[in-house]
Amino acid sequence: MSKLVLEKVTKSFGDNTVCRGIDLAVADGQMVCLIGASGSGKSTLLRCMNLLEPIDDGRILLDGIDISEPGLNPQPIRQRIGMVFQSFNLFPHMTALDNVLLAPRRVHRKSRDALMGEVTDLFRRFGLADRMTHYPDQLSGGQQQRVAIIRALAMRPEIMLFDEITSALDPELVGEVLDVLRQLRAEGMTMVLATHEMGFARELADTICFLHEGRILEQGPPDAIFSAPQHDRTKAFLRRLTA
Amino acid sequence: MSDSPPAGAGSSGDRAATLTRRQSYERRARRRATLVAAGSTLAVVLALVILVPLAPGWEAVRKSFFNGAVFRETFPKLLEAFTLDLLIFAWSAPAIAILGLLIAVCRDVRAPALYPLRLFAIVYTDIFRGIPVILVVYLIGFGIPGLGLPRPWNSPYIWGSLALILTYSAYVAEIFRSGIESIHASQRSAAMSLGLSQSDTMRFVILPQAIRRVVPANMNMLIALQKDVALLSFIGPVEILRQAGVYKSLLANFTPYVVAALIFLAVTVPATRFADHLMARQARQRS
Numbered sequence: 135m136s137k138l139v140l141e142k143v144t145k146s147f148g149d150n151t152v153c154r155g156i157d158l159a160v161a162d163g164q165m166v167c168l169i170g171a172s173g174s175g176k177s178t179l180l181r182c183m184n185l186l187e188p189i190d191d192g193r194i195l196l197d198g199i200d201i202s203e204p205g206l207n208p209q210p211i212r213q214r215i216g217m218v219f220q221s222f223n224l225f226p227h228m229t230a231l232d233n234v235l236l237a238p239r240r241v242h243r244k245s246r247d248a249l250m251g252e253v254t255d256l257f258r259r260f261g262l263a264d265r266m267t268h269y270p271d272q273l274s275g276g277q278q279q280r281v282a283i284i285r286a287l288a289m290r291p292e293i294m295l296f297d298e299i300t301s302a303l304d305p306e307l308v309g310e311v312l313d314v315l316r317q318l319r320a321e322g323m324t325m326v327l328a329t330h331e332m333g334f335a336r337e338l339a340d341t342i343c344f345l346h347e348g349r350i351l352e353q354g355p356p357d358a359i360f361s362a363p364q365h366d367r368t369k370a371f372l373r374r375l376t377a
Numbered sequence: 378m379s380d381s382p383p384a385g386a387g388s389s390g391d392r393a394a395t396l397t398r399r400q401s402y403e404r405r406a407r408r409r410a411t412l413v414a415a416g417s418t419l420a421v422v423l424a425l426v427i428l429v430p431l432a433p434g435w436e437a438v439r440k441s442f443f444n445g446a447v448f449r450e451t452f453p454k455l456l457e458a459f460t461l462d463l464l465i466f467a468w469s470a471p472a473i474a475i476l477g478l479l480i481a482v483c484r485d486v487r488a489p490a491l492y493p494l495r496l497f498a499i500v501y502t503d504i505f506r507g508i509p510v511i512l513v514v515y516l517i518g519f520g521i522p523g524l525g526l527p528r529p530w531n532s533p534y535i536w537g538s539l540a541l542i543l544t545y546s547a548y549v550a551e552i553f554r555s556g557i558e559s560i561h562a563s564q565r566s567a568a569m570s571l572g573l574s575q576s577d578t579m580r581f582v583i584l585p586q587a588i589r590r591v592v593p594a595n596m597n598m599l600i601a602l603q604k605d606v607a608l609l610s611f612i613g614p615v616e617i618l619r620q621a622g623v624y625k626s627l628l629a630n631f632t633p634y635v636v637a638a639l640i641f642l643a644v645t646v647p648a649t650r651f652a653d654h655l656m657a658r659q660a661r662q663r664s
Contacts, residue, residue, distance in 0.1 A: 181566075184570050186566055186569060208569075210572070219567060219570075225581075236581055237572060240573055241572045241577075282567075
């Protein structure tokens with residue numbers, strides 16, 4: 135069964151329609167990559183999935199339950215869906231550790247001591263055990279982004295959304311963040327990524343969706359999309375990237 | 378050193394090693410600027426010292442404003458009276474910080490049930506920013522004790538302080554609000570995406586950053602408050618301004634006012650420098 139299903143999702147900001155009827159199904163343990171030019175609606179779509187933006191029409195189903203119902207309290211849903219942003223968005227006045235502990239402590243009402251073991255493990259797994267007490271401005275971009283991922287994972291989400299998480303990084307730091315994603319992929323995390331890392335998407339994604347002007351023009355397994363794109367827009371987009 | 382040094386650069390090799398051409402040029406320019414600044418300041422000071430005493434009324438002004446004997450006589454007592462100003466300041470400032478923060482947060486509440494709070498905050502800031510402090514001091518300082526309250530509740534200290542607290546909270550609330558609004562929306566997104574509630578997001582993510590960001594602006598408000606404490610002299614408390622007024626009548630001399638001014642400056646100038654320092658440091662950190 136599909137973990138997350140989008141049915142005819144539309145979203146506009148004023149006169150600007152960003153999503154024009156998007157259908158998408160993400161199966162449990164799958165990795166879906168959204169590709170497309172900037173402004174094609176990738177980020178907005180992710181923000182809608184996390185209920186950070188209310189959708190205008192259509193439905194979003196999590197485990198078969200409509201979470202886009204107007205008036206629904208979004209908090210318990212967001213706890214089940216982790217999100218990582220392009221600009222890291224760590225809380226600058228807290229150490230890396232406190233960034234990670236804040237939500238589990240406040241939302242799950244767990245004590246610091248009860249969480250420490252699990253959280254320390256997360257830091258260790260992603261190679262940041264010696265950076266726990268650092269403040270965000272003492273960390274490199276790659277380290278900050280890895281802390282942001284740990285912060286989201288500490289809530290034990292059932293699905294993770296990644297919004298161009300390597301786009302703000304220096305090229306030499308992209309690898310360390312992609313390695314984290316590889317690790318999560320291997321552990322069977324359900325993930326949706328908006329990304330410009332085509333090589334990475336091709337290597338690991340189960341499904342690639344090409345977005346253009348708020349529509350999914352084409353979707354399928356990476357080999358089909360990258361080797362034999364059907365749509366002219368997809369061809370043009372991929373050509374521009376490789377040119 | 379080299380076979381063909383560029384003109385002027387090779388005049389002495391070892392000096393060039395310690396000081397580049399640009400550095401020595403800048404050092405010369407700096408020296409020149411210092412000399413010019415010192416010269417022009419000296420000229421202005423000399424002019425004042427020579428010209429002001431030439432004014433026809435100078436002798437009279439000197440006697441009534443800069444009287445050494447009066448100065449020595451009144452200084453200790455005025456300094457003592459100033460501790461009352463400090464005391465009023467000391468209990469008003471924390472109250473202002475707390476009330477200002479509460480009002481700022483009220484203005485940001487989104488829940489419809491809490492709309493009255495929001496309306497209250499808006500009306501409050503409009504009213505107290507719109508009335509001169511001295512008027513608030515009069516209205517509250519005379520009005521509330523006029524209700525015939527028993528001691529100690531008729532004290533002008535309490536109601537005078539309250540007038541300051543109410544007025545300054547309105548300004549401080551606006552400063553806090555500007556701080557809250559200066560925190561980028563992505564911080565709120567990040568907190569919400571973790572499943573934090575609106576109030577937890579405000580309390581743990583937005584406010585700690587906002588408050589830090591507006592510390593220098595609030596320092597400036599504190600300095601203004603420190604001066605405005607003197608306004609309470611109009612409703613009774615014998616603090617420094619009123620004490621100086623008493624001396625003025627007693628000695629028929631204005632020197633006590635000059636003493637009071639100097640005592641204020643001794644506090645406010647260092648405080649202003651400190652606030653400037655904080656602001657400069659923040660500007661450096663954010664750039």
